[in-house]
Amino acid sequence: MNDISEALQLLGFNQYQSKTYLALVYLGTSSAYQVSKQSGVPRSRIYEVLEGLEQKGVVIKEEVNGTVQYSPLPVDVFLESIKQQWEETYSSVKKELKRFEKQDLKADPRVTTIKGGENILSFCRTLLRRAKHRIIVSIWDAMYEHLADDLRMKQENCSLKGIVFQVENPLPDLVVHRQTDYIDNIGENKWFIISIDGREMIYGHPVERNGNAFYTDDVVHVSLLENYIWHDVLVNRLVEQSRENLQNWISSERKKFFKL
Structure with a gap:
């Protein structure tokens, strides 16, 4: 019950309103006293809350045999009403934001922090959708799985290039990074990079870290x-083409370079 109550609050109802409507759905037509008892909303507040819901059109008030009774708006009607309101609000906000975006002067190049796994994933998908010519990526297996369908869809009309780590059977033109001790022991540092049309990109923690990523349009x-x-990509191709065992030498040189 708490989960659905919190979800209703995301739709614009306060805590007492959510609990009251849920109680009415559970009870059916009821008195204010019964609703208060079922919902846990104090009796001193229940009439005020019911009146507010009545004004929203979510609760129906009627007098039955001299007693005031309250009924919930049928669930299907309630959901359709909420859906319609949300779609209207979304369309209005989208229209206004796009209008402001067009009027806004071109800002200086910037780096913006995106926090949280779901926000990072949504941002990646948004950028991929607006790619027109070229996508370049460096991406590990888990993040690749999240975005594989989006990349596959864009590959139909965009050039897709880059490198993937620990990915089996990636999309064409994506190079699989060779297996090395460094790759095997990378731990959680599986950063990703997605560059769009050579003009903007997102890079940072993968979704699983629930950390930060960074968007930039700085050239x-x-x-x-x-x-x-x-x-x-080039080093991997050179190692593959070489007849000598370059990997040990590369690993040794890397340790020397980054040695404190």
């Missing part, structure tokens, strides 16, 4: 990280 960031990905 310096975009160029540096795209070249970082190309360097990774």
Whole structure:
């Protein structure tokens, strides 16, 4: 009951209103006293709450045999009403935000922090949807699985290039990074990079970390990280083509370079 009450609050009802409507759905037509007892809303507040819900059209008030009774708006009608209100609000907000966006002067290049796994994933999908020409990625297996369908869909009309880590059977033109001790022991540091049309990108923690990612339209960031990905792709291709065992040498040189 608590979960559905909290969900109703996300739709614009306060705690007492949510509990009152849920109690009425459970009880059916009832007196204010019965609703108060079932919902846990104090009797000193229940009439005020019921009146507020009546004004919203969610509760129906009627007098039966000299007693005031309250009934909930039927659930199907309630849900359809909420859905319609949400769609109207969404359309209005979208229209106004787009209008403001067009009027806004072009801001200086920026880096914006996106917090939380779900927000990061939504941001990635939004960027992928607006890609027109080219997508470049560096991405690990778990994050790849989240975005595989989105990447596959965009591959029909966009060039998709880059490198993937610990991914089996990736989409064409994505290079699988060779297996190394460094890759095997990377731990949770499975950062990702997604660059769109050479003009904007998102990079940072994967969804599983529930940490931060960073969006930027700064050309310096975009160029540096795209070249970082190309360097990774190039080294993997060179190692594959070489007849010598370069991997041990690369591992040794990496340790020397990053040694404190």
